[in-house]
Amino acid sequence: MSDASPRILVPAGESMTFRNTVAYAVREARSVAEETGEQATVHFVYPARWQLIDQEERSAARAQELLDRARVWAETDLDYDEDGEPDEDVPVRIETAVIGQDRYLFSPGDFADVLLEYAHGKGLDRVIVDPEYQPGGNAPMLRPFEAELTQSDLDVEEAPVERRTRRGRLIGRASLSKAAVTFGATYGFYLLVGGTLAPFDLLTGALTAALATVFFSRVAFVESPTLRETPVRLARACLYMPYLLWEIAKSNLSVAYLILHPSLPIDPAMRRFRAAVSGDLPVTTLANSITLTPGTLTVDVGREGLLIHSLDAGSREGLEDGALERAVRFLFYGRAAARIPSPAERGSITADDAESGETAD
Structure with missing residues (x-):
């Protein structure tokens, strides 16, 4: 008999591997439930990075849209078995929630705390983490976040999904606005500090701004700057x-x-x-x-x-x-x-x- 639990928590966040993580989580829940006969449930939760008092409608709407997508993906995967036929023998309940709206979420421990509280409150025993999940936006803190979770009594694992390669164009369309703003801000600051528009300063400023854009434009902003905002x-x-x-x-x-x-x-x-x-x-x-x-x-x-x-x-x-x-x-x-x-x-x-x-x- 499997020691794994069919009661699974999945932190939700925008990434290229989230869709595959959803598929893995519901597949695991159904597989364990079929083996053990237990009721399977998968909870997709979005730890809010805004506070309740902020009432940021755009952020809340984007979070809800992501959770709705996760539900649709999960239900699509569960509607059919490996032969493409409907499978209703072992139902898997799908739940979604936005959590941490009244908390000050900043460090990996903050995100881990609200997830653990939710898991304990809902009787969940297992956490499956998207390998590209970043609870703090663009900050690369998945490992510290997982380390915080593994200190609990829950079974924590990273979804074994294939990461898409990020090689190719140095700056893609999605990050073009980030690159432009990073270059412009760095170049302007360099010239302001230098106090001169001599050809040497213009050249070295452009070079410095280009290097800053290459190395920091993807992590300088949580969201891409827009012409409207x-x-x-x-x-x-x-x-x-x-x-x-x-x-x-x-x-x-x-x-x-x-x-x-x-x-x-x-x-x-x-x-x-x-x-x-x-x-x-x-x-x-x-x-x-x-x-x-x-x-x-x-x-x-x-x-x-x-x-x-x-x-x-x-x-x-x-x-x-x-x-x-x-x-x-x-x-x-x-x-x-x-x-x-x-x-x-x-x-x-x-x-x-x-x-x-x-x-x-």
């Missing part, structure tokens, strides 16, 4: 940069006051900030903006959000007010996304657990 986001960035500079100037004055005050009225503390942004670029922008603002420093990005060191109570009040967070949300999500409750109203800033423990002792 990129100009709008650049326009918002033109508003965001002066605002950030203004916040930096105000914070500099506040820190200067603390330093020059005879009693040096500082009150350093560590806080966990569960920001209402998600995704590599928005989180990085917010974390770096907080660090650039004197008085606050982003120490780490963990499973519960940003770990921030603040110099005094005034700096913490600024975080609780959420002005910088709203500005970052405006930059990436638009004006409507900036109209949200403040972090203080949401209760998303808390004392760091380690600091609380030390204080209690």
Whole structure:
């Protein structure tokens, strides 16, 4: 009798091997169920990389579309046996779900946690992972992600499907916009720093931008830039940069006051900030903006959000007010996304657990 389980969880994500992974998962579920007589079920789940508060309709719709495709593929594969005849002797139930919408998913452990919680809640014993599944977008973290899963009591395996070769054209049509934006941004920055348009700088800048495009264009963006969204986001960035500079100037004055005050009225503390942004670029922008603002420093990005060191109570009040967070949300999500409750109203800033423990002792 087989030791494998017909109760299978499959993390869903866009890849060239996902279709084959779906076929393998339902084939395994049916095979084990036929052998053991157990009820077979395959759950395709999409760990959301946005937060519930964001309500990003396009991302949610794309996730649901992928899950719908997985269901159609699975039901198509199950309708017929190897001889092409209908097979209804051992039904396999197919379920789909979007999970982690109310969580801050950033590291491999975050994705593993929500998957494991779902699996335990649904009584699933086995996880089949697409060999090209990237839970964090384009970030190549499949191995750390699998390592997190294998620490659980579930049977975790990588689907034995053939990876399609990625050789051929250096830049395909799908990544052309990424290449163009990477080249343009790198070239422009190089010339800006150089401060001259001499032929030597133009040549070396083009060479540097070309190398950056070759090596980094495919990993620089989670999604390909579009002509519709990129100009709008650049326009918002033109508003965001002066605002950030203004916040930096105000914070500099506040820190200067603390330093020059005879009693040096500082009150350093560590806080966990569960920001209402998600995704590599928005989180990085917010974390770096907080660090650039004197008085606050982003120490780490963990499973519960940003770990921030603040110099005094005034700096913490600024975080609780959420002005910088709203500005970052405006930059990436638009004006409507900036109209949200403040972090203080949401209760998303808390004392760091380690600091609380030390204080209690």
